[in-house]
Amino acid sequence: MNSQPEHHGPASGCPVSHQGGGAGKAPLYGEAFAADPDRFYAYLRQFGPAGPVELAPGVDAMLVTEYAAALQVLQNPDLYAKDSRRWRALNEGRVPADSPVLPMLAYRPNCMFTDGAEHMRLRQAVTESLARLDLYQLSRHVERVGGYLIGRFSAHGQADLIGEYAKVLPFLVFNELFGCPSDVGDRLVSGMSGIFDGVDAERANAELTGALVDLVTLKRSQPGEDITSWLMQHPVQLSDEELLHQLVLLMGAGVEPQQNLIANALKLLLSEEQNSGGAGAACWSRTRSTRCCGTARPWPTTRRTTRCAMWSWAASGSRRANPS
Numbered sequence: 001m002n003s004q005p006e007h008h009g010p011a012s013g014c015p016v017s018h019q020g021g022g023a024g025k026a027p028l029y030g031e032a033f034a035a036d037p038d039r040f041y042a043y044l045r046q047f048g049p050a051g052p053v054e055l056a057p058g059v060d061a062m063l064v065t066e067y068a069a070a071l072q073v074l075q076n077p078d079l080y081a082k083d084s085r086r087w088r089a090l091n092e093g094r095v096p097a098d099s100p101v102l103p104m105l106a107y108r109p110n111c112m113f114t115d116g117a118e119h120m121r122l123r124q125a126v127t128e129s130l131a132r133l134d135l136y137q138l139s140r141h142v143e144r145v146g147g148y149l150i151g152r153f154s155a156h157g158q159a160d161l162i163g164e165y166a167k168v169l170p171f172l173v174f175n176e177l178f179g180c181p182s183d184v185g186d187r188l189v190s191g192m193s194g195i196f197d198g199v200d201a202e203r204a205n206a207e208l209t210g211a212l213v214d215l216v217t218l219k220r221s222q223p224g225e226d227i228t229s230w231l232m233q234h235p236v237q238l239s240d241e242e243l244l245h246q247l248v249l250l251m252g253a254g255v256e257p258q259q260n261l262i263a264n265a266l267k268l269l270l271s272e273e274q275n276s277g278g279a280g281a282a283c284w285s286r287t288r289s290t291r292c293c294g295t296a297r298p299w300p301t302t303r304r305t306t307r308c309a310m311w312s313w314a315a316s317g318s319r320r321a322n323p324s
Ligand code: HEM
Pocket: 074, 075, 111, 112, 113, 123, 126, 249, 250, 253, 254, 255, 257, 258, 261, 292, 293, 294, 295, 302, 305, 306, 307, 308, 309, 310, 311
């Protein structure tokens, strides 16, 4: 089984089935959830700071729904370890081997899934490589990519702003940051999108890995001024496997939140009702995804979370040029 079955919840009333194996657990997959996630979150909030969910069929988890509890979980790795090799249900064989969540949640040697000294070492490579980016050039590049995408649909008089803009822009920017030739970049985008969508995630993971192996091989022989080469040259001396998995993490962590941020900012901009209501925070509270806890949280939460590499980079004063 490679694709997620649809979950048809009732149109009104309690969104969660109280019969069968998943009784009482909110299914965070399928059409019913995608159509109206707020109903599921409201149901979960009845449980207090965390409620029972199913991430995919047979994959149980607790979803934190309160700000203070989220901070406590994110900032106490001693109590809430990130290393998913310690995931009991997986170790006991209770998670289906072909579950679509595994490419996203199974252990990888990257800073998201490690703790203590191992985390520090990998994180140092990520933080210091990001710090070498010139934010002025990055901003110019984002503008160029945005202009290119807008140019592709502007003549049509209409556009799917999610599919043709919000979803594509961060991927194209990351391809540039990683120093990808276009054929490798296309495979990266396709593989990473497949993992996020959870459709044939195993195949998507293989495509992503193949593209990154090619990128790493290329950069070993022809390094450039890009994140892949900087990670490679970092004194902590990442192995090829570690390098590949920091790249997966950077793209995974860096793309999905931006897609939601852009999509919600566009929604806010285009919605007269929200603009006139002054609902600045609505943009954040209406995020489309639950996969990155940061995207389902308003700004202050993510700013106070200490482990996001991007925030540390932006806050570290690494701006080498003034973008104004
Ligand atoms: C709206 C934008 C973003 C939001 C809301 C966000 C939010 C988050 C959150 C909540 C975490 C988990 C923190 C924890 O485990 O304690 C995280 C981790 C991470 N994020 Fe971000 N992020 C964003 C953008 C980015 C970007 C653009 C990048 C890469 C360029 C990035 C790279 C990372 C990395 C590498 C981690 C793992 C850090 C670690 O475990 O040490 N993020 N992010």
